[in-house]
Amino acid sequence: MERIILHVDVNSAYLSWEAVYRLQHGARIDLRTIPSVIGGDEKSRRGIVLAKSIPAKKYDIQTGETLWSARSKCPNLVVLPPSYPLYLSCSDALVRLLKKYSPKVERYSGDECFVDLTGCTQKKTAEETAWEIKERCRTELGFTVNVGLSTNKLLAKMASELEKPDKMHTMYPHEIPEKLWPMPVRKLFLSGPKTLPKLYKLNIFTIGQLAHASPDLLQHHLKSHGLTIWKYANGIDDSPVVPDGRAVKGIGNSTTTPFDVDSEKEALLYLLSLTETAAMRLRSNKMLARVVTVSLRDTNLSFYSHQRRLVSPTDSTLLLYRQAKSLFKEMWRREPLRHLGVHLSDLVENKFYQTSFFDDTAVSRQQAIDKTIDEIRASYGADAVVRGLFPHSGIPPLCGGVYEAFPTMRSLL
Amino acid sequence: MKVLMQSVDMICCTNRDGVITPIKFRISDEKEENRIVKIDRILDRKEEKLAGNRMLVFTVQSIIRGRECRFEMKYEFSTCKWFLYKI
Structure with a gap:
């Protein structure tokens, strides 16, 4: 049976959520109607554009550019700080609304959801349901969405990218030559800045050209990724809609530092602080x-970056930090740093712990102390216990993580 | 009507079914003087969940300075705050 998949994408998500919230609280100006952006904090050097309004787009302001350059393009630009708890509640409200239509709702990122409508369209056609969802988002939740409708996730996602805002598009397999193929290849899912130059060299500029290229040629130039994007260009994708609870593949944490880090001591403190948060998330x-x-x-x-495989998997902050520390010492070229990150991957469930001959004898003591600290932090707040190294160091004891529960983009459909 | 969105002290009644009814509120004006307004009639009540934030919106009627006025009040669930929204 042919599947029916919807992709719901919030138009300029952060900005329209902020705008709706402010209007609800009596703001007189709708941020969506003036040149405005949501931007990070410039003092701590996170000053980039996170989301922009459509009038700001007319000034050629791009997501990801610095606020300084955005202001030079539009001097009376309104810049607002992000408020992640609000965005999470908006995203939750969207998921709740979608769950009224189908039990299979996958939150793909904070502002994008996939809905599997297969078998849920007895009373109304899929098009009517998609239209109704779009209308309800606008009237009930106050923000506009683009809805893409098709038979798989990839085509649904490409459909919702067609024309914005507040639109519903279909992209059924028979519509591929007419709707998907004329699009520039950079619009295709997973053809990013590394892939594009290679495709341009092969004289591939539109999705249609990619679809008609030889898969062997693409595989030769781009390895397995070539085959994946060739399939995508032909609208082939069979990934299922996974309702909430997708297995975590890796846990990472990174931070842009408010000052240039040029001493080993400070860099190691940052790494410890990042490892601490990452390990806490790993344990939870x-x-x-x-x-x-x-x-x-x-x-x-x-x-x-540098990575290392451990002899046996662990969740201990101290053991993970030791590895991070030795990796850092191996790789650092003593130049000033502005961004540090720690990523933990190749995760396994913690049902068993593989003891090893070379283990620290104090593993169980470490586990007990980690557990106790986690519990104290859960009850009395994250800053209830901190390591003695951090006070007066100017470095936060727990770094990274925009907002603990906030879902971010993935590169897997 | 003009949008005010000013927070107020409210006395309201919640009945056994969980239905909330505003009764009277106290608001301070520009001169920091308190004024107490009794709500005479509730003309309409609806719930909004803009941006996922649940609020009750009441359209009400009262006598203010001898004149019958119609205005809107909002109750925000997440903060338990009452606002004079539009008058």
Whole structure:
């Protein structure tokens, strides 16, 4: 049986959520009607555009550019700080609304959801349901969405990208030549800045050209990724809609520092603080990690990383930090840093702990102390217990993580 | 009507079915003087969940300075605050 998949995408999500919330609280100006952006904090050097209004788009302001350059393009730009708890509640409200139509709702990122409508369209056609969802979002929740309708996730996602805002589009397989193929190849899911130059060299500029290219040629130039995007260009995708609770593949934490980090002591404190938050999240997910990755970005914005596989998986903050520390010492070229990150991957469930001959004898003591600290923090707040190294260091004892429960984008459909 | 969105002190009644009814409120004006307004009639009540934030919106009627006025009040569930929304 042919599936029916919807993709619901909130138009300029952060900005319209902020606008609706402010209107509800008596604001006289709708942020969506003036040049406005949601931007990070410039003082702590996180000053980039996170979301922009449609009038701001007319000034050629791009998501991800610095606030300084955005202001130079539009001097009377309104800049607002992000409020992640609000965005999470908006995202939850969207999911609640979608769950009234189908039990299979996947929150793909904070502002995007997939809905599997297969078998849920007895009373109304899929098009009518999609239209109704779009209308209800606007009238009940106050923000506009784009809805894409098709037979798989990829086509549904491409459909909702067609024309914005507040539109419903279909992209059934028979519509591919007419709707998908004329689009530029950069619009295709997963063809990013690394893939595009290679495709351009092969004289592939539209999705249609990619679809008609030889899969062998693409595989030769782009390895397995070539085959994936060739399938996507032909509208082939059979990934299922996974309702909430997708398995976590990795837990990472990174932070842009408010000042250039040029001493080893400060850098290690940042790493400890990042590991602490990452390990807490690892333990709350009841997982153990086997691979530790440390990534650095220097003041010239060049990025490099190092990773190591552990003998046995662990969730201990101390053991993970030791690995992060030794990785850092191996890789750091002593230049000033502006961004540090710790990523834990190759996760396994923590039902068993593989003891090893080379283990620290104090593993169980470490586990007990980690557990106690987690419990204290859960009851009395994250800053209830901090390591003695942090006070007066100017470095927050728990770094990273925009907002604990906030879902971010994934590169897997 | 003009949008005010000013927070107020409210006395309201919640009945056994959980239905909330505003009774009277106290508001301070520009001169920091308190004024007490008794709500005479509730003309309409509806719930809104804009941006996922649940609020009750009441359209009510009272006598203010000898004149019959119609205005809107809002109750925000997440903060338990009452607002004079529009008058």
